[in-house]
Amino acid sequence: MHDSELRKLLLDTCPVRPGQEDRAWAALREELFLVKRQSAWSWLYYPTWRSFGVAAVVLALLPVVGYLLTGQPLSLATADSQSPGIYATAFFSRPAQAQVVWLNGMEPVSDKPTYLDPTTDVSSGKAGSAPATDPNSL
Amino acid sequence: MRMTLRVAVLILAFSGLGIGASFAGEKIWVGLYLAENEPPPPGLVLAPEGLHHQLREVFGFRHYVLIQAQEVELRNEWEQWFVPRTDFFIRVVPLHRQEDGTRLIDYEIYKDGFIVAKGKYEPREGTPLFINGPDYHHGRLILVLDRR
Numbered sequence: 001m002h003d004s005e006l007r008k009l010l011l012d013t014c015p016v017r018p019g020q021e022d023r024a025w026a027a028l029r030e031e032l033f034l035v036k037r038q039s040a041w042s043w044l045y046y047p048t049w050r051s052f053g054v055a056a057v058v059l060a061l062l063p064v065v066g067y068l069l070t071g072q073p074l075s076l077a078t079a080d081s082q083s084p085g086i087y088a089t090a091f092f093s094r095p096a097q098a099q100v101v102w103l104n105g106m107e108p109v110s111d112k113p114t115y116l117d118p119t120t121d122v123s124s125g126k127a128g129s130a131p132a133t134d135p136n137s138l
Numbered sequence: 139m140r141m142t143l144r145v146a147v148l149i150l151a152f153s154g155l156g157i158g159a160s161f162a163g164e165k166i167w168v169g170l171y172l173a174e175n176e177p178p179p180p181g182l183v184l185a186p187e188g189l190h191h192q193l194r195e196v197f198g199f200r201h202y203v204l205i206q207a208q209e210v211e212l213r214n215e216w217e218q219w220f221v222p223r224t225d226f227f228i229r230v231v232p233l234h235r236q237e238d239g240t241r242l243i244d245y246e247i248y249k250d251g252f253i254v255a256k257g258k259y260e261p262r263e264g265t266p267l268f269i270n271g272p273d274y275h276h277g278r279l280i281l282v283l284d285r286r
Contacts, residue, residue: 077267079257082246088255093268096195101257101269106249108273109225137205137223 077101165286166243166261168230169207170222173199174277189266189282196268197280205279209286212241212261225250226271226279233258247271247281261285 044051079088079101086105093100171185173193178184178201185193185202193202206222212232221227231244246256247269259267263285271279 077259083254096192106272
């Protein structure tokens with residue numbers, strides 16, 4: 001079958017209405033060559049200064065967001081109590097950016113001589129007289 | 139020739155920086171502070187501003203008076219003592235540098251001659267270690283370890 005015969009047969013069975021071919025060509029041309037309607041975020045896909053700026057901001061914020069999301073405090077120190085009645089806790093203070101070892105249960109220190117001081121200091125101390133300076137400071 | 143000389147100078151300069159960086163931070167500064175709310179008498183050494191804010195954030199006292207300080211060489215991997223008072227002192231032992239380059243120190247805190255706590259600490263620049271000590275009069279003794 002020749003093309004002309006096939007065309008005649010098609011026109012007989014499926015007649016092309018007036019203007020249908022033009023409309024089809026116009027629609028195809030619009031799809032192929034004309035700019036499509038862009039979405040509000042389409043600028044993200046093109047290398048513009050705006051998209052570069054947004055990318056830079058996102059990259060800068062990524063570590064901060066990761067740190068906030070994970071919330072893993074630094075653990076730079078450990079602490080174990082070695083004495084009954086004394087409790088040792090180690091934690092990281094985020095506002096102070098410092099590692100803290102907190103010891104609870106210790107008796108206060110005073111200016112009184114300890115057994116580590118030379119005994120001469122204890123015996124030579126006058127009863128009832130307060131020392132001028134802290135004797136336990138070296 | 140001139141370009142080669144410039145490159146050589148740059149290499150030497152950066153090598154120097156690298157050597158300097160490798161030696162930097164091989165010490166920790168250990169200090170004993172007395173924290174109190176009453177204003178201290180003039181002439182005493184107070185904590186520097188940055189450290190003051192860090193200490194205040196944790197302990198809440200208004201004034202931090204330095205009682206005594208000492209530097210500990212981390213390369214000396216043997217025990218070193220910081221004894222600012224006979225009833226409260228600390229023993230530190232720098233441990234051998236680990237494979238990842240970090241270095242830990244073992245510490246032991248002594249009160250009245252007896253060990254009360256021990257642990258490990260990884261000194262990092264900008265992240266000091268505060269050890270909450272015993273109360274003293276109306277204040278508190280605080281040990282500070284900071285990498286230098």
